[in-house]
Amino acid sequence: MTEMVRAESVHKSFGSLEVLKGVDLTVPQGGVSCVLGPSGSGKSTFLRCINHLDKLDAGRILVDGELVGYRERGGKLHELSERDVAKQRQTIGMVFQRFNLFPHMTALDNVMEAPCRVKRESKAEVRDRALALLDRVGLAEKVDNYPGQLSGGQQQRVAIARALAMRPKVMLFDEPTSALDPELVGEVLEVMKGLARDGMTMIVVTHEIGFAREVADEVVFMDGGVVVEKGPPAEIIANPQQERTKAFLSKVL
Amino acid sequence: MTHPTETGRERPAAIKAVPVRHPGRWVAIAVLAVLVAMFLHLIFTNAGFRWSFIFTSYAPGKRGVMFTEPVLEGLRGTILLTVFSMLIGVGLGIVIAIMRLSPNKVLSTVAWVYTWFFRAVPRLVLAVIFGNLNILWTRIGFGLPFDKQIGQLFGIDNFDGQIFSVKSTDLLAGFVAGMIALGLSEAAYMAEIVRAGIQSIDEGQSEAAVALGMSRGQVLRRIVLPQAMRVIVPPTGNEVIAMVKDTSLVAYVPVTGELFFQLQQVEARTFVVLPCLVAALLWYLIICSVLMVIQFFVERHFSKGYGAAGKARQRLRDIQVEQGGRITT
């Protein structure tokens, strides 16, 4: 199987605070990695490095074999232009904890915006695709609603459809259900399970252990800016080897 | 009428209660009514106002002073001046706001200095200065910068790199000088308004847009500014209305094609003071009322997806769908 995402020794500091201290991760095509870890361990920062929302200080990240944010020429790294970075980001979908839908656009327009404006695809075609995507996440009836008229779970499903509309090679989820009322978590996880079944490569930061156990191919436990332990969900969740993993799991399970 | 509910019980009749009385309000209304009546009485029975002078005819064979030819010209000047100086103000203001928010220190400092300067200088002073700038520079042109100096560097006297130029008394006088003075001043205020608007938008919005692969320009145009408009429009309405009134300052440039100046001219000719002032007041009231109506519609446009307006539109749609109608967007 080919590698879709490869992170090598990723370091990142904010000022004097070193948030990532050498994170390694590989996700094969179609693989699902769930990242667990306590608050402040650098999970969000790591995800944001993958699509270059945050610039890493050391190490490298490749998506589908292509270096993110830089070009290597003659043994030297050159920063990519804003335009080239934007081009790379088109292939990396991201879903945020707080949805971040565009409130001045309907659900349909939210989904259509990027394919129409960024990729300049034909409007009619995008519209059909967007409607199909919204139908797939169970929102066929809500296409003309504004985000302010949708429940949290519905908004997050629109956000997933919006990311999918760009036909990404990999999807990054940053605690997609953490801002939701408990009864709405299920509908979002259902959509994500469907995606995983359809072979989407996914990196999911989550506190939903049940989801990780069921869907993940690999569970990664992060703490203090490093990967403490990783492996198949059955092993990590049922039988963690590291003290820190045990301590964390005993709190969330 | 009663409807059976799902539980099979009957829905009780709608509440018909006696509303709470507010005697204080009625007293206040009565007092206000008397005051308004007194005010109207004062105005309409005092011959000094000379309403016919204002509305019907201010001199034999002439229209009322509000509608006489030079005053209408002045009105046109005031409106054009407002429109053009606001266009300069808004356009330049957006650019300066974006510069101010730029991570580039040079750009943000330049923007800061601009706002500092033009907010500090009174508009009246600016207007007079711009009316006199043509003393400093006799020609204004567009072309190679520092052409004379570059020419001298290569030993050519009088090297001319200007593509076109005009005598500055032609360009920088009267209307244009007033328009530029007001526009530049306005840009400083608009820059602050736009900056506040942009900064009021959640960081997550541009982050989500960037993550979709949008460029910084697209993020600004499509995502941030449309949302910021909700915050920008109301104070901009204030600015437009203030500008209508500030156009009277250009009389000092001097510009003659302006409402208040023209009415003062009539005043000087006829020695009728108050009616001319009242005519000016009425015109300003009319312009500002029209502007407020426009503002209402602009605000409604940019509140799409927010609060009551968006919800009301959705309710309409839901009703249409319920009644088997088609969804129109």
Ligand SMILES: Nc1ncnc2c1ncn2[C@@H]1O[C@H](COP(=O)(O)OP(=O)(O)OP(=O)(O)O)[C@@H](O)[C@H]1O
């Ligand atoms: N832009 C920033 N500037 C400074 N510090 C930051 C910034 N972003 C994150 N940090 C810090 O980096 C550390 C890791 O943050 P991060 O958001 O990656 O943690 P996390 O694992 O996602 O936590 P959570 O589960 O609470 O979301 C935190 O201590 C945070 O305060």
Ligand SMILES: [Mg+2]
């Ligand atoms: Mg986080």
